[in-house]
Amino acid sequence: MAEDEELPELGISLDTVCWLIARARAFDAKEAGDGDTNADEDDVEAHLLDEEADTIEEEIREAIAELNEDEQAALIALAWVGRAEFDISEWQEAVRLAKERNLRNADDYLLGMPLLADYLEEGLAAFGLSCE
Numbered sequence: 001m002a003e004d005e006e007l008p009e010l011g012i013s014l015d016t017v018c019w020l021i022a023r024a025r026a027f028d029a030k031e032a033g034d035g036d037t038n039a040d041e042d043d044v045e046a047h048l049l050d051e052e053a054d055t056i057e058e059e060i061r062e063a064i065a066e067l068n069e070d071e072q073a074a075l076i077a078l079a080w081v082g083r084a085e086f087d088i089s090e091w092q093e094a095v096r097l098a099k100e101r102n103l104r105n106a107d108d109y110l111l112g113m114p115l116l117a118d119y120l121e122e123g124l125a126a127f128g129l130s131c132e
Contacts, residue, residue, distance in 0.1 A: 007127055008091040011074030017120055018131035020063060024117040027056040057111065064107040072106040073098035079110065081126050082119030088126040
């Protein structure tokens with residue numbers, strides 16, 4: 001994209017994306033665990049980690065479900081830009097494709113994406129934005 005060209009409109013609030021990044025990081029951390037826990041019936045810590053991961057996942061799913069179709073498409077497109085499937089100059093095409101392909105199960109699609117938080121952060125960086 002040439003320097004004199006304006007960046008496209010993100011289509012979703014930065015606060016929302018940053019909240020989702022933080023929750024996705026927490027979800028990934030809970031999913032990964034520390035590798036040392038035994039999930040037997042007497043392992044209280046393992047059960048608490050599982051419950052917290054379930055709660056975080058539910059929060060993320062609810063937040064994505066509350067987004068309108070355009071915001072969900074922007075979120076998916078942002079992840080695609082972050083993992084270099086699209087360039088920022090192809091933003092409108094990415095959003096259009098996200099709307100065309102998805103949207104009944106945006107939460108499943110996004111939560112199934114390894115490194116979601118990283119991809120969203122990289123996508124924001126392409127817009128010159130960050131959560132800091």
